[in-house]
Amino acid sequence: MSLLPPSHSLPTPNAPPLPVFLPSELIAEVLSWFTVKPLMRLMCVSKSWKSLISDPTFVKLHLHRSSQNADFTFAYTDGLYNSGCRSVSFTLIRPFENSPIIINLPKDPYHQLNDKDIRYVVGSCNGLLCLLGSSRVNAKTEKWFRFWNPATRTMSPRLGSSCDNDPGIPFDYTFGCDKSNNTYKVVAIMRKTVRIFSLQDNVWRNIQDPPEHSYCLMKAVYLRGSVNWLIIQNHYRPTQKYTTTNKPFAIISLDLGTETHTQLSPPQGVQKIPIDVPNLSIVNDCLCFSHDFEKTHLIIWLMKEFGMEDSWIQFLKISYHDLQLEHPRADLFPLCHLEKNDTLVLTNQSKRGIFIYNRRDNRLMKISNPLWYTCANYVESLVSYC
Amino acid sequence: MAEEVSSQMNSLSISETNPSSSATISLVSGDDIVFKVEPTIAKEMETVQSFIDETDGKITTIPLPNISSHDLPYVIEYCEKSIAGKITKEFEAEFVKKLNNEEVKELFLAANYLNIKKLLDFLSQVIADRIANKSVEYVRRYFGIENDFTPEEEAKLREELAWTFTGVDPDDEDEN
Incomplete structure (x- = not known):
């Protein structure tokens, strides 16, 4: 019994082979x-x-394929905030064999954004960069965003313009994707309120029921449809010693879809009192909480399941000695982890240095790159801002 | 052609005339050559394995009408390496070096038909690498695509996308 369909294009001997067509x-x-x-x-x-x-x-x-690439590309603007306009530069870190290689991607004239009044890369999501621009208008500073896909060379006009007295430094803003509404949003964390700019309807909105004390300690981070930042609880005084019982820190997690927030606890296992302010970042697609330990070590925690407070695990404890830091500061935090060769890329905002630390052989590479004042993890894509 | 291929993908059927008690699986190519493989190899080929499962392992001779005796050994070789955990960059480079463009496409169709995810992903990347820097005309020929733009439409599009036309390899007609 044969139920076989006739075979389609098997070449017969002597006949010129037919070109193979792909569906x-x-x-x-x-x-x-x-x-x-x-x-x-x-x-x-x-x-x-x-x-x-x-x-x-x-x-x-x-985008899915592009995101699986083992390389990390960082996008950043050069110079300081108040200096004139700038270009966006890209540096690629590739986990090559044992040690990673660092490639400063060639300067493309297209990445010179002088005519666009761009100050900063606010963030990067799905291949879109959110850029912050500003100019002085009648003693006030006007700020706006442009949404740029450098790979497809598409850039939005100025959007989300606002003219207020906020300082408007890039740390105030976080860029992310609202997956439930299939749009992109920028979150501005102010002292008393939290505002969201949505690309879908092109307006700013204050969130309902903002967190009681929303003061953001360090730059907020975007992770899977939410923006997360660290706050100091109300009862904290600078002179007061932190203890585990008074729980000085909390993490606010704002869902970009519902525009509502929840509060998450930092790792419970933090036994000793952090001397400096801890940091939040994203490592291995997990929320990452890192803090100083007795001025000798940096401790890095990962929340393995986002939103689950009991899923914090201590990921790493690195001695400053191994990082060859003379004057350790706790503003050191991880930018990414190259799983292939177990290498951690760290930065510290105060010194603006980049440290590439290989855990396997305890080897360190230091890049003094003053240009990484703010940097965003960039993935090439076809995504468009509209 | 595309429809014909995809319709055949779901219509793999089996020959019941040759029940076998041995553990090995016989794969019969479209040109009737029998390849005996270990059951572990068959497991790598999801399409084959699902047929074995559906018949509770009673049927061990499986006709693969869309796959020639030229391509099947390559597929088997890849699956063997995959089971042994020996798919290295070096192996992959050697593996595709032997294959011309038409053979890569044939093998790609075979991997799709047999539902071997790893081989499918690998060969898509091979094809992508081979044509990434090729001209639009080359890619049309490679995939047998008819240009349905009017000359004006195409000229306008090319002008808009002029920046993407740098670094294109000159066409090489001797590729095959």
């Missing part, structure tokens, strides 16, 4: 591995390819 779903599979520039070029292949490459499902598949 469209397999073509999408192949194209999903491309980098953005050649993909954009291949929009010229045919109408169906042009619509495939701009199709949201394909853009998502491509």
